[in-house]
Amino acid sequence: MLNNVIQKAYRWAQKNSIWVIHFNTGGCNGCDIEILDLLTPRYDVERLGIVAQASPRHADVLLCTGPVTRQTRDGLVQIYSQMPSPKYVVAIGSCSNTGGVFVNSDTVLGGVDKALPVDIYIPGCPVRPEAIIEGLLQLREKISQNEKI
Amino acid sequence: MIKSLFNLLVFPGFLFLVMSGLTFEWLDRKFLARFQRRVGPPWYQPLADLIKLFSKEDLLPKNANDFLAALLPLVSLASVLTAGLYVPIAGYKAFSFEGDLIVIIFLMSVPTLAYYLAGIISLGIYSVLGGGRSLLQFFSYEVPLLIALSGPAILGGSWSVSTIMEAQVNLGPFILFQPLGFILAVIGLIGKLKRDPFDIPKAKSEVVGGSLTEFSGPTLGFWNLVMDIQAVIGIFLLIDLYFGWTKMSHPSLAIIIFIIECLILVLILSGTSAIFARLRIDQLAGLGWRILVPLALLQLGLIILMGN
Numbered sequence: 001m002l003n004n005v006i007q008k009a010y011r012w013a014q015k016n017s018i019w020v021i022h023f024n025t026g027g028c029n030g031c032d033i034e035i036l037d038l039l040t041p042r043y044d045v046e047r048l049g050i051v052a053q054a055s056p057r058h059a060d061v062l063l064c065t066g067p068v069t070r071q072t073r074d075g076l077v078q079i080y081s082q083m084p085s086p087k088y089v090v091a092i093g094s095c096s097n098t099g100g101v102f103v104n105s106d107t108v109l110g111g112v113d114k115a116l117p118v119d120i121y122i123p124g125c126p127v128r129p130e131a132i133i134e135g136l137l138q139l140r141e142k143i144s145q146n147e148k149i
Numbered sequence: 150m151i152k153s154l155f156n157l158l159v160f161p162g163f164l165f166l167v168m169s170g171l172t173f174e175w176l177d178r179k180f181l182a183r184f185q186r187r188v189g190p191p192w193y194q195p196l197a198d199l200i201k202l203f204s205k206e207d208l209l210p211k212n213a214n215d216f217l218a219a220l221l222p223l224v225s226l227a228s229v230l231t232a233g234l235y236v237p238i239a240g241y242k243a244f245s246f247e248g249d250l251i252v253i254i255f256l257m258s259v260p261t262l263a264y265y266l267a268g269i270i271s272l273g274i275y276s277v278l279g280g281g282r283s284l285l286q287f288f289s290y291e292v293p294l295l296i297a298l299s300g301p302a303i304l305g306g307s308w309s310v311s312t313i314m315e316a317q318v319n320l321g322p323f324i325l326f327q328p329l330g331f332i333l334a335v336i337g338l339i340g341k342l343k344r345d346p347f348d349i350p351k352a353k354s355e356v357v358g359g360s361l362t363e364f365s366g367p368t369l370g371f372w373n374l375v376m377d378i379q380a381v382i383g384i385f386l387l388i389d390l391y392f393g394w395t396k397m398s399h400p401s402l403a404i405i406i407f408i409i410e411c412l413i414l415v416l417i418l419s420g421t422s423a424i425f426a427r428l429r430i431d432q433l434a435g436l437g438w439r440i441l442v443p444l445a446l447l448q449l450g451l452i453i454l455m456g457n
Contacts, residue, residue, distance in 0.1 A: 009200055010201070010204035012197070013196075013197045013198075014201050014204060016194070016201075017194065017200075041186045044182070044189075046178070046189060047187070047188040047190060049194055049197060049198075053358075054353040054362075055357050055358040055362045057363055057365040058361075058364075058365060060205075082208070084208045085206045086206075
């Protein structure tokens with residue numbers, strides 16, 4: 001009974017407080033600018049409890065942009081392993097989803113799912129800020145239904 | 150016995166201070182958002198952040214001292230909560246003795262030293278850098294803050310916060326006699342709380358997260374709680390020392406005046422963090438020792454002349 005209440009409180013809190021860290025694995029910086037748009041007065045994601053953090057230890061969600069290159073794969077995995085669980089990965093932009101236009105390049109592995117388990121894919125080149133907010137709202141739903149605590 | 154237990158756990162102890170700390174964080178973030186023409190977080194945001202941090206995994210780098218990392222935030226939380234017991238809140242004093250102002254100042258400095266140690270033991274480059282910066286900042290703001298806070302004590306003729314408050318019923322609020330001292334105390338409080346013009350130890354673009362870079366989960370939650378409660382106690386202390394306790398016909402009117410004074414101070418803190426950009430550490434040391442200390446000494450001399 002008490003355990004059940006605590007689990008419910010944890011899930012409510014995790015849903016309403018999403019701290020994100022942003023990592024570019026080799027993209028063109030277009031999607032990064034769109035992520036920064038989210039913090040501006042026009043979109044203001046702090047009203048949804050979403051705050052950008054600087055340290056991966058403080059973050060719950062890894063926002064990835066750009067295709068995963070052979071150079072950045074290890075760094076990406078290291079940043080992911082520094083985040084405390086439960087943790088989620090959101091792939092933002094066409095490159096991050098599938099590799100985009102770089103898909104057959106020798107130096108590119110492909111999308112983020114080649115290196116990490118991805119929870120939400122947000123397509124677009126670059127992604128609209130509204131689409132990122134929609135994706136993060138779907139992540140909220142996923143967190144509130146998810147069993148992993 | 151039951152009264153002491155109530156004082157320790159409910160009012161003005163643990164429960165009240167935690168709730169007012171979370172309220173302060175929400176008000177601060179909301180005011181800052183409105184200053185920047187944003188909507189700002191909902192009222193439950195600090196509570197959700199705290200519960201979420203408690204639900205998360207506690208990670209530390211290899212070779213870091215786990216025991217000290219868990220102990221330091223608890224020590225700082227205990228010391229700020231103890232300091233809160235001696236600060237009269239809305240005219241209600243739970244415990245007081247002659248000289249409790251010195252004890253409060255001492256207990257409020259413990260989190261800064263623990264913050265420095267937390268940076269050293271967690272072994273990250275940025276945490277060590279942030280810890281060193283926090284100690285340098287401590288030496289810059291603490292001296293003018295102490296000299297400024299001794300002003301009300303000299304004018305009130307006592308080192309006990311409640312006696313200073315009672316002295317203001319006859320003499321009038323001390324802010325009228327020492328506006329300069331009040332401004333210096335607010336600047337010192339901003340430095341103590343590591344807030345925006347003086348957020349050098351935890352500057353995101355320079356040292357990632359300062360001393361707390363490597364902390365996660367419950368440890369980080371406790372640290373955030375310590376910062377919030379420290380802010381609340383600092384605000385209550387400044388109001389007790391500089392505004393005193395206004396005698397009204399009905400006690401609830403006086404409580405409303407106390408809350409309005411608190412909100413004005415929160416607005417001042419949020420406004421400064423919205424207006425000013427971060428100083429460099431050498432600029433802060435120069436500001437502290439070249440400008441704030443002489444001004445604080447000037448204010449102290451004026452008060453001693455006034456007392457005669």
